[in-house]
Amino acid sequence: MKKLFLILIFLFITNCTLNKVIKHHGVHYLEKKQEKLKINSSNKNDIVQLLGPPSTRSSFDTDLWIYIERKTSSSRVTRLGKKVLLTNAVLVVELDSYGMLVSKKLFNKTDMKNINFEESITSMNYTQRDFLYDFLSSMREKINDPLGKKKTNRE
Helix, strand or coil: CHHHHHHHHHHHHHHCCCCCCEEEEECCCHHHHHCCCCCCCCEHHHHHHHHCCCCEEEECCCEEEEEEEEEEEECCHHHCCCEEEEEEEEEEEEECCCCEEEEEEEECHHHHHCCCCCCCCCCCCCCCCCHHHHHHHHHHHHHHCCCCCCCCCCC
């Protein structure tokens, strides 16, 4: 019995690691890679070759490509494994109609703390009934009374 207990303890101890597990999402080393991009000389092909396909694309009058890098790690045992944000970077690349790089902006973790968000709350007016509300309420009535007999008084 003592040997079985020692074997189990040995298995648990060998499976433990002191190295932190880092979860990475997005483009690795985004800050270093974006330095290689030159305004008015880099084009779409250069950007895709260096950074890969964008995380998000937006096309209005100019193309906006958004690249994201996020690294998280589990914290110390005393904090019960809460995730700690190591790196949070967003690169916004703007391209003209010819595919040339017009501008690039890099936002890191400290820049994102300085962004102010509007705190006012928009109230919803639920007194107006729209088509969807009328449709769903009529469906509910039909489900509850398929033959339409509950509305009439029974004699």
